Amino acid sequence: MVREQFQFDLNSLQAKVLELGELSQQALSVAMDGLYSKNVEVALKVIEGDQRMDDLEEEINDFALMLITRQQPVAVDLRRVFVSIKIAADLERISDHAVNIAKSTIRIGEKELSTSLRYIEEMYKLAIEMLSLAITAYNEEDLTIAKKIAEMDDEVDVLYGEAIKEYISYIPNKPEESSQITQLMFIVRYIERIADHVTNVAESVFYLVKGKHYLLNE
Structure with a gap:
């Protein structure tokens, strides 16, 4: 009976982490x-919704601590609890970077963009797919999916380098647009960091399944 209750609590903990994953995707x-619509009101919604994710991460941490102190889990279960805390932290950081993107959008405002968003669009497509895959990998404990995430992170890194070079090259020719271009450089950096946090989630899945730490994004 005690074991059944503990398994129920572990499942509840996982469900909270999955909920945080869905919220980070939405953010x-x-x-x-x-950003794409240059809509400040939409950007503000992201900032206003961030507290919910902060609260959920804190709830996950409190719940995990309660499980450790009350149930004194064995090694494999303790690993599951630890991974939940670690993944929740990465998901919350992803939502923080979504807020940062929203803040940059507000700083850019409704003025017409002076340059292409092609690198941002490509990086975002990869990052949002990676995030979806990471949540699935955690839910299903699927190492094949987790490994794929690391490979996609390499693609994001290449695009990030190309984007920064392109944006820097614009500044001497468009000094009046330097503030806007700087915000776009911030945004590609935020997306690159999001991809890194998603890769951290993939590494946590490896640790969950294998019981060993693997560095996937070196």
């Missing part, structure tokens, strides 16, 4: 919608 999606 990133809405933030990018705000």
